[in-house]
Amino acid sequence: MSDIIRTDRPPEAAARKTGEFMPTLQLSTDHDLCPGCGEPLALRTVLESIVDLGMSQQCVGVIGIGCYTALTSIMDVDLIQALHGRAPSVATGSKRMRPETLIFTLQGDGDMANEGLQEVIHTAARGESVTCILLNNGVFGETGGHMTATTVIGQRTKNSLDGRDAAYHGHPIDMIGLLAPLGGTAYAARGSVHDAAGVAKTRRMVRRAFEAQLRGDGFSIVEILTMCPTGWFIPTEEGPDYLDTVMGEIHVTGEWKRDGQLLQQAADPPEAD
Amino acid sequence: MIESRGTVVIAAERCKGCELCIPACPPKVLRMSGERNAIGAEVPELLAGCTGCGACLLVCPDFCFEIYRFETPQTHPGAGAAS
Numbered sequence A: 001m002s003d004i005i006r007t008d009r010p011p012e013a014a015a016r017k018t019g020e021f022m023p024t025l026q027l028s029t030d031h032d033l034c035p036g037c038g039e040p041l042a043l044r045t046v047l048e049s050i051v052d053l054g055m056s057q058q059c060v061g062v063i064g065i066g067c068y069t070a071l072t073s074i075m076d077v078d079l080i081q082a083l084h085g086r087a088p089s090v091a092t093g094s095k096r097m098r099p100e101t102l103i104f105t106l107q108g109d110g111d112m113a114n115e116g117l118q119e120v121i122h123t124a125a126r127g128e129s130v131t132c133i134l135l136n137n138g139v140f141g142e143t144g145g146h147m148t149a150t151t152v153i154g155q156r157t158k159n160s161l162d163g164r165d166a167a168y169h170g171h172p173i174d175m176i177g178l179l180a181p182l183g184g185t186a187y188a189a190r191g192s193v194h195d196a197a198g199v200a201k202t203r204r205m206v207r208r209a210f211e212a213q214l215r216g217d218g219f220s221i222v223e224i225l226t227m228c229p230t231g232w233f234i235p236t237e238e239g240p241d242y243l244d245t246v247m248g249e250i251h252v253t254g255e256w257k258r259d260g261q262l263l264q265q266a267a268d269p270p271e272a273d
Numbered sequence B: 001m002i003e004s005r006g007t008v009v010i011a012a013e014r015c016k017g018c019e020l021c022i023p024a025c026p027p028k029v030l031r032m033s034g035e036r037n038a039i040g041a042e043v044p045e046l047l048a049g050c051t052g053c054g055a056c057l058l059v060c061p062d063f064c065f066e067i068y069r070f071e072t073p074q075t076h077p078g079a080g081a082a083s
């Protein structure tokens, strides 16, 4: 017989708490995103990075439209709701008026790569010191799981039921590959929340992007691959593996640009935080 | 004897039963319990041998885990995750 350990209350034996349920910049744990969704994991990396840098009181998030928009009700951060795809432009205006404030966007792939692709390209090319966070699940999650510009070849979505076919649907856009080479881009990286190490690495990327912004280096972007088991029509427990193998094979993770220098290939950030 | 260097509190009432925490646990001391909460989701349970590493906390989309490290590792007579 195996021991089941009580987990409904803190331990009785002397112990040190090393992990809180939720980040300090979260008001509640209560949200309506689906079981197994990757977006709340990405939210954690953003909120914790803001606290790490001591910017809790000097931070504005500009939010796109997608499932993650519902997370605004639990974020203890000043927020502006942008029109679909327009967050980078709203972030530009916010940063120019408040240059000391940490300004980030939170956008989905549908929001950034479909609805407002030109906004992010011009913001990057102008070298605006803002940080765009792209939550890429390869689908328009909130409106029912349809194909987006980042959906990979072979990926099943509501309007590519037999998998995305390049001849019929066209090719996916590699957002980091597109934005990293632009002269105004100081930092560009892609993380994935398919496992705990991926979440930890993603958090270091977000922090580095924020640091680049605070130094005034220019535009920074972190794309975060997130599970959408609902949009992909797969069981929740298969989400992380699907993300890593199907999406991660095309949207390769790692750092693509650091200190304005394009890296030869995606490199993992060092362990130090 | 199984040793637990750490432990977790699981907020089972808000668990959505996604099972992401199960493979994420390096010593494999989390498993689905067969018990369901008020929203009908099957919730995980903890066996002896937790290290307090916090991997479960990082992968849970519903913020169900709080992590503790014991001052002195706790020992349990049972077989832990191996059984």
Ligand SMILES: Cc1ncc(C[n+]2csc(CCOP(=O)(O)OP(=O)(O)O)c2C)c(N)n1
Pocket (backbone or CB within 6 Å): A064, A065, A066, A067, A068, A084, A107, A108, A109, A110, A111, A112, A135, A137, A139, A140, A141, A142, A143, A148
């Ligand atoms: C101008 C405009 N067009 C369309 C919509 C409908 N709409 C709401 S959410 C959404 C999909 C967002 O997808 P994505 O940004 O990838 O976020 P996800 O839900 O996948 O997290 C769409 C198309 C809208 N709100 N506004």
Ligand code: SF4
Pocket (backbone or CB within 6 Å): A032, A033, A034, A035, A036, A037, A038, A039, A067, A137, A141, A142, A227, A228, A229, A230, A231
């Ligand atoms: S539809 Fe997808 S992205 Fe939206 S909450 Fe559900 S799993 Fe998350």
Ligand code: SF4
Pocket (backbone or CB within 6 Å): B006, B007, B008, B024, B025, B026, B027, B028, B029, B030, B046, B049, B050, B051, B052, B053, B054, B055, B056, B057, B067
């Ligand atoms: S803290 Fe680590 S060892 Fe303990 S249950 Fe969580 S993942 Fe498993």
Ligand code: SF4
Pocket (backbone or CB within 6 Å): A036, B014, B015, B016, B017, B018, B019, B020, B021, B022, B043, B044, B059, B060, B061, B062, B063, B064
């Ligand atoms: S990861 Fe969280 S929500 Fe999912 S089964 Fe484990 S405790 Fe429940």
Ligand SMILES: [Mg+2]
Pocket (backbone or CB within 6 Å): A066, A108, A109, A110, A135, A136, A137, A138, A139, A140, A141, A148
């Ligand atoms: Mg999406």
